[in-house]
Amino acid sequence: MFKINEDYLKLPGSYLFSTIGKKVAAFQAEHPNTSIIRLGIGDVTRPLAPSIIDALHGAVDEMAHAETFHGYAPDLGYDFLRNAMALNDYVAKGCDINADEIFISDGAKCDSGNIQEIFAKDNRIAVCDPVYPVYVDTNVMAGRTGTYDARTETWSSVIYMPCTKETNFAPELPKEVPDIIYLCFPNNPTGATITKPQLQEWVDYANKNGAVIIYDAAYEAYISEKDVPHTIYECEGARTCAIELRSFSKNAGFTGVRLGAAVVPKDLKCGDVMLHSLWARRHGTKYNGAPYIVQRAGEAVYSDAGRAQLKEQVAYYMKNAGIIYEGLKSAGYSVSGGVNAPYIWLETPKGMTSWEFFDYLLERAGVVGTPGSGFGPSGEGYFRLTAFGSYENTVAAIKRIQEI
Amino acid sequence: MFKINEDYLKLPGSYLFSTIGKKVAAFQAEHPNTSIIRLGIGDVTRPLAPSIIDALHGAVDEMAHAETFHGYAPDLGYDFLRNAMALNDYVAKGCDINADEIFISDGAKCDSGNIQEIFAKDNRIAVCDPVYPVYVDTNVMAGRTGTYDARTETWSSVIYMPCTKETNFAPELPKEVPDIIYLCFPNNPTGATITKPQLQEWVDYANKNGAVIIYDAAYEAYISEKDVPHTIYECEGARTCAIELRSFSKNAGFTGVRLGAAVVPKDLKCGDVMLHSLWARRHGTKYNGAPYIVQRAGEAVYSDAGRAQLKEQVAYYMKNAGIIYEGLKSAGYSVSGGVNAPYIWLETPKGMTSWEFFDYLLERAGVVGTPGSGFGPSGEGYFRLTAFGSYENTVAAIKRIQEI
Incomplete structure (x- = not known):
């Protein structure tokens, strides 16, 4: 049975x-x-911006002719999009991220839900409180969070990092050392951010303690202040401790178009094993690529227009x-x-x-x-x-x- | 660490x-x-058929105007597509499947990889041999398959059902009773099929033994012979033992468009728990819907043209x-x-x-x-x-x- x-x-x-x-x-x-x-x-x-609409129409037209039709996409994404992201989101900001460290997906929600799968079940996670519910719920579904206390609305194995007025809506370094730390800046739901030196503290903490940071950068496009980092890879040492999740939902209005990406640097390892290899294996085995027309729309996000x-x-x-x-x-x-x-x-x-x-x-x-x-x-x-x-x-x- | x-x-x-x-x-x-x-x-x-191309262009145009723009899709899919599938793929064939039992996804590969997640880790799977590798590999990644024997190229906890010339390329009912049975007809890679009475035997076997059948119907559109079932729900009792996976990849050329669906009847239960609820929870937590434009393309598959x-x-x-x-x-x-x-x-x-x-x-x-x-x-x-x-x-x- x-x-x-x-x-x-x-x-x-x-x-x-x-x-x-x-x-x-x-x-x-x-x-x-x-x-x-x-x-x-x-x-x-x-509505979607005109240049995105043009890219979509153009790609749809390509799908109408055998000579320009596109079947299965490369598992990890088309090079044209991975290159555009590497160049614009990282290299242009002085960050050392290569195109082949960027995994195209159908959105940051899926990536933030699936990423826990490549980690051991007994790893402990730390989350901000309040928090985007997907981080915790997907770990519950994987059996990683212990038991639920309905009175305190907390899980016994999860390390909560309160973000309230008293902490200036930023988390403090946890006293118990977690294995996996979820951070999202600019934050959903609080709208708070932290400065680059503050984020550097997290990177240093993670490297010192052998923790991985899952850094959700979905709201990066809304940053208006100078000292706020646009990516965790602005911090020194992030390549050995951080996975970054990118979204096209809020910067380009793709909530109904579905496109995202996870960045897994090849220097991020557990012993000899690159997390890059594990994530590539997951993509290759359980995913079949984002639609060609959507990836072309993503490319248009980086055009001048x-x-x-x-x-x-x-x-x-x-x-x-x-x-x-x-x-x-x-x-x-x-x-x-x-x-x-x-x-x-x-x-x-x-x-x-x-x-x-x-x-x-x-x-x-x-x-x-x-x-x-x-x-x-x-x-x-x-x-x-x-x-x-x-x-x-x-x-x-x-x-x-x-x-x- | x-x-x-x-x-x-x-x-x-x-x-x-x-x-x-x-x-x-x-x-x-x-x-x-x-x-x-x-x-x-x-x-x-x-290339994609003209009516699909028209539907895509039309949906892209909708996304260009605030009045017709579509953001997040309903977690489980748009009703227009779920209704079209229920009507054409099931009701028209005399099968009792409702639109709210159909979960729209970005493809049968993802569904066939993710579906194992809602089952216990110690469940035993049975697969045809040869087989589409995703069924086995995703269970390996979930720790459900025991140890690998490189000599025989088999996993200790997997029940293999040889499909060779001797069995007319169809599996025989396994001697050891599995918990989860993966079947794919018409089959990839062998191209073999089984008749409706033969499939009924599997449904009866599953109901009798408390097993679930994961029925991959990706190649249904290629059926040319009369006695070959187009869906497992043509068999009596399938609502209490079978999940069906549907694809748009091969019937409509959507390998690069990405659209699929899983059918989970509400009668399929473990004790009091509907698998329908579990799969809905997975969709709601780890998935954010197929793109609006792609779901409109899927709808066009069912238009007369x-x-x-x-x-x-x-x-x-x-x-x-x-x-x-x-x-x-x-x-x-x-x-x-x-x-x-x-x-x-x-x-x-x-x-x-x-x-x-x-x-x-x-x-x-x-x-x-x-x-x-x-x-x-x-x-x-x-x-x-x-x-x-x-x-x-x-x-x-x-x-x-x-x-x-």
């Missing part, structure tokens, strides 16, 4: 966005004339971020994020819980955000708004909040 | 296609004037299959497959090993095929040719083989 992977059953239900959906639907039913503004979800809303158009797109969202940040601040809220990230993280006022503030904002302003407690226990008392709405909606939402 | 997943290291090197590549390159260097014809790889060569065009495309390849089959037969070879599948499986002549015949065919005819031994020990003494080349090349290749 077959048996299931019991570790899957340990996962608590994922109720965050379904609960939000239900509450919003109930409110809308009671208030059919209120136009609800959603600043809750991390999905983009701007593409870069100019996407700079405008990011600026559009960051203008929204500024409106939210300044608007809330002037209304007396304690706000962070929003400067190097499309996420604004605010303290709930008057001692409200995250969910109480959710209800308050929905009922009083018709605005939907995300309760911070949905991202982990240290998110309690906080709330996330995103800059991915339209300009008009963002302005209207903030006006409503100010008028509560 | 972090440690790696040691199970990855157990995998023997994957040398089949790289060895073929090296041998072909060496031959070409020595014989620069010989035009080599490749009938080895399972990749398609015909799409169906007509793809019928022609399959007929094109099956004409090649007929040419290979008849041509080899008339040249005295013992041949199978090629009637309900794009693969032709031949016995190597004169007692040659698979690799000896590879060299023989390359040197004497300049034709590249795939040694059967690359698919498992029972593939030794066999050889695979594929119908996915151009008509002209296929005719030329067979003429050359006949003239050896």
